[in-house]
Amino acid sequence: xxxxxxYTTEEIAKLxxxxxxxxxxxxxxxxxxxxxxxxxMRVDAADLEAYKQRAKGLxxxxxxxxxxxxxxxxxxxxxxxxxxxxxxxxxxxxxxxxVKHMEKHTPGIRPLRAYVGSLDSLIAMYRGESDIVxxxxxDGDTGEYNLPYIxxxxxGFPYLVVNLLSRKAGLYVxxxxxxxxxxxxxxxRTGLRLVxxxxxxxxxxxxxxxxxxxxxxxxxxxxxxxxxxxxxAVAGTVAAGEADVGVGIEKAAAIVGGVDFIPLIEERYDLVxxxxxxxxxxxxxxxxxxxxxxxxxxxxxxxxxxxxRTGEILLET
Numbered sequence: 001x002x003x004x005x006x007y008t009t010e011e012i013a014k015l016x017x018x019x020x021x022x023x024x025x026x027x028x029x030x031x032x033x034x035x036x037x038x039x040x041m042r043v044d045a046a047d048l049e050a051y052k053q054r055a056k057g058l059x060x061x062x063x064x065x066x067x068x069x070x071x072x073x074x075x076x077x078x079x080x081x082x083x084x085x086x087x088x089x090x091x092x093x094x095x096x097x098x099v100k101h102m103e104k105h106t107p108g109i110r111p112l113r114a115y116v117g118s119l120d121s122l123i124a125m126y127r128g129e130s131d132i133v134x135x136x137x138x139d140g141d142t143g144e145y146n147l148p149y150i151x152x153x154x155x156g157f158p159y160l161v162v163n164l165l166s167r168k169a170g171l172y173v174x175x176x177x178x179x180x181x182x183x184x185x186x187x188x189r190t191g192l193r194l195v196x197x198x199x200x201x202x203x204x205x206x207x208x209x210x211x212x213x214x215x216x217x218x219x220x221x222x223x224x225x226x227x228x229x230x231x232x233a234v235a236g237t238v239a240a241g242e243a244d245v246g247v248g249i250e251k252a253a254a255i256v257g258g259v260d261f262i263p264l265i266e267e268r269y270d271l272v273x274x275x276x277x278x279x280x281x282x283x284x285x286x287x288x289x290x291x292x293x294x295x296x297x298x299x300x301x302x303x304x305x306x307x308x309r310t311g312e313i314l315l316e317t
Contacts, residue, residue, distance in 0.1 A: 005045035012043060016052075021089075024114050025129040026051070026084040041112060055073065086282060089121035090134030091230055093251075094165060094305070098289065098300050102204055106285040115230075117201030118146075122153045125272065130285070131279070133272040134164065136202035136264070140209035145268040158275040161315040162290060165299065166306035169206060170264035172238040172246040172253055177260050178283045179244055184210040184264060187221065187245070194223040194249065195234050195243035203231065206265070207247045235259050251304045261301060268307070270314060287311065 009039045016023075026032040031054075033047045036215070086102075088095055099111040116124065118135040139148040139276045150161060173181050179192070187194070187210070194247070197203040211218060218224050222313045223243055228234045231252035237243045239258035253261035271290075275285055289295050291311035299305050 002112040004106050005117065005287055006042040007045065009041055009043075009046060010108075012048060015048075015137055016265050021087075021114055021116055021120075021124050021129050024085075024112050026088045027112060028129075028131075030085075037316065045178050048050075062273050083108055083110045084278075084282075085110045085112050086131045087112045087114055087129065088134070089116045089124060089130045090118070091115050092164075092312045093302065094151040094269075095134055096165075097295070101292075101295055102282075102286065106282050117198060117204070119149065119202075119205060120200035122149060122272070123200075125274065126153055126157075131273065134269060135272060136169075136206075136267045136269045138209050138267065140213045141152065143294055146270045146272075150272055150315070154272070154274075158317050159315075160273050160275055160313065160317075162273075162287070163309040163312045163314055164270050164271050164290070166266055166308070167269060167304055168250040168261075168265070169203070169267045170250070171262040172235045172248055173260050173262060174238060174241065174244065175258055175260055177262070181245060181262060183262075185216075188209065188214065188216045190220075192222065193242075193244045194221045194226070195246040196224055196227050197231075197234060197239040197247065198227045198229050201229075202267070203234070203247045203249075206267070232256055242311050249304070251302070268309075275316075 009020050009027075013020045013021050016151050023032070027034045027041065027043070032043050032051050034043045036040045036042075088099060088111055095113065099113060102109065102111050105217070114130065118133075121133040122128060122135060124130040135146050135149070135226050137146050137149045139145070142148060147161065150159070171181060173179065179189070196207065211221075226243070228237060231248035232255055234246035234248045235252045235256040238246050249267075250261050250263060253259050271287070273279065275283070296307055296310065299307055
């Protein structure tokens with residue numbers, strides 16, 4: 001029976017031909033009632049069908065001449081039970097730990113994870129589709145992480161930028177580094193096979209900035225168009241011998257095994273939140289969590305994290 005059917009956010013995105021971020025935005029606004037099964041959000045088929053019927057009704061109304069009383073659809077600001085969904089974007093495991101602490105210490109909210117790259121996450125925040133954005137975007141001209149991009153994209157918005165952690169980024173190479181790769185300039189070598197990250201990811205921006213700074217043309221790199229959607233997949237492609245080199249973070253190399261890591265840069269991994277009256281209660285809770293010993297202890301158990309600035313406010317507008 002249809003009442004027994006439910007869908008994941010990925011399945012709904014495919015059915016409606018929209019992005020997963022848009023699905024999270026619909027859930028966040030209360031347009032799609034949802035519930036959690038383990039770490040996964042699900043939506044019942046009946047609720048999805050009800051949403052589709054409302055959307056069709058709205059579309060039909062917009063196509064008719066305007067009636068005397070305007071027809072409008074106002075989504076609920078909060079979900080069932082008075083809880084407010086908070087969309088957190090990014091892929092690092094530290095965010096999963098943060099979600100767990102927010103669920104424990106921040107009543108009235110329901111954290112939703114969206115596994116989206118840094119640049120796309122900031123654009124989603126500009127569109128009102130995300131609440132906590134994690135970002136690690138290098139500006140090659142200044143050597144600064146994140147702030148130049150945030151200032152350009154979130155023009156006119158009041159926001160807070162706070163450090164989550166720092167971590168090493170660099171090159172994945174095959175075990176034993178048979179090609180003797182040492183730094184970014186080595187990417188100019190003829191015949192080198194690359195595996196890339198998707199557009200909008202922090203690793204993709206890091207690669208593109210280093211290619212620009214070192215005068216290396218993208219079309220020189222065999223495999224530049226071969227994309228993976230996370231660090232582990234990039235490291236795994238190199239470990240399998242399907243590529244000679246990829247860009248990513250140290251932790252993924254340790255997880256995958258069979259691949260060596262060449263650290264080349266310390267990247268700052270920051271969180272961005274928009275300041276508003278409705279956000280301030282959970283923002284205050286977020287800051288308490290980031291600065292708590294309980295949260296720090298859990299992050300310290302994971303190798304490769306520098307927590308010396310965790311919880312530090314880097315910019316507030």
